[in-house]
Amino acid sequence: MADNEPFYDVAISFAGEDRETAEMLAAGLKNRGHTVFYDFWEQGTLWGKDLFQHLDEVYQHRSRYCVIIISKHYTRRNWPRHELRSAQARGFKNSVEYVLPVRLDDTPVPGLPETIGYLDLRSMSIDRAIELLTNKIKCGQTPAVFPIDLHDLNEEERESIMAAAVFAKDIRQLPMLLSALNTDPSAQVRAGAALAIDQLRTPSAMAGLLVALGDVDWFVRSNVGWALVRLGRIALPHVQSVAENSFSSDAADMAKLVLERMKQGEWQ
Structure with a gap:
């Protein structure tokens, strides 16, 4: 991936059957000024790329948080499983709450601890979920720690x-x-x-x-x-x-x- 490609506040991982939920979540975050990796908005970028490598880069290195939309469809699809593995690798290395589950049902997800906190859209509105995620992003934001130009430093x-x-x-x-x-x-x-x-x-x-x-x-x-x-x-x-x-x-x-x-x- 080129160095000038974007860094996202949130990357959303989901099965195609749950696209409506993913799109509402992505649109709500975008309307609040956050950058979101949502595949339909990236079709021009994804065209011609090695998707296995590109998506690994996005879900492991190029996002502040990864939201996974869990349903009975999620664990049956190859791409969501690949995205989740990349996100879990990031969370394991950094020891932070990087993977943020949003549940549509009680489907267990291999490798995802049952004790991890989640949002449940069966009992919560999508607007409330967007509000909570927006607050999460704002609390997790930190200014750039390192100057880009080192020439003036000893x-x-x-x-x-x-x-x-x-x-x-x-x-x-x-x-x-x-x-x-x-x-x-x-x-x-x-x-x-x-x-x-x-x-x-x-x-x-x-x-x-x-x-x-x-x-x-x-x-x-x-x-x-x-x-x-x-x-x-x-x-x-x-x-x-x-x-x-x-x-x-x-x-x-x-x-x-x-x-x-x-x-x-x-x-x-």
């Missing part, structure tokens, strides 16, 4: 920002992290940027990571290598190309090490 301040970025896992900071990885004069800052990018697990970082395989500092190259390992099969042919064609012996050697780790299945 090395210690830049290192501190990289350390915070590791825990924030905020995809919106990817351009700043890539810039630090490829241009910062401090090896400590570059290594921190690589570690923070590793936490994002996003293919959008691929080009910058491949360039940084040739970094002059071994620790930076090592962090970059692990980030590529955890991107998995999607990174494999690109790393193979670096291993075979790079003029930098450092880059080629690290690429070969990454390939060894990939062959051992050390991703995800």
Whole structure:
């Protein structure tokens, strides 16, 4: 996914049979000024994309919250199950209430704890659900923690920002992290940027990571290598190309090490 693609307040996951509910929820949130990923509004964006990869990126990295509309249809459909797995991966890594269930019936959802709080549209109006979700978004909103331009900061301040970025896992900071990885004069800052990018697990970082395989500092190259390992099969042919064609012996050697780790299945 391109770095300039949108970040959403809410991504809605639902089965096609429940589209009417999903659309009312999406429209209500949009009317209140929130950004929403709702598939019918994204048809031009989705056209021609690898939907498996794109939707994983949206539901795991590009949304503040994921609302799942649970019904007897939800667990029977492949795409909602894929979206839920991506959303659960985000919630597990960040340990926050990222997945917000909205129930239309009592269908159990594999992997979703029965104790998780939910809204029930059998006893609540859609307008009330929209109001509660709007409040949730507002309470969860925080200003951007990191400046995009690091040039006016000293090395210690830049290192501190990289350390915070590791825990924030905020995809919106990817351009700043890539810039630090490829241009910062401090090896400590570059290594921190690589570690923070590793936490994002996003293919959008691929080009910058491949360039940084040739970094002059071994620790930076090592962090970059692990980030590529955890991107998995999607990174494999690109790393193979670096291993075979790079003029930098450092880059080629690290690429070969990454390939060894990939062959051992050390991703995800």
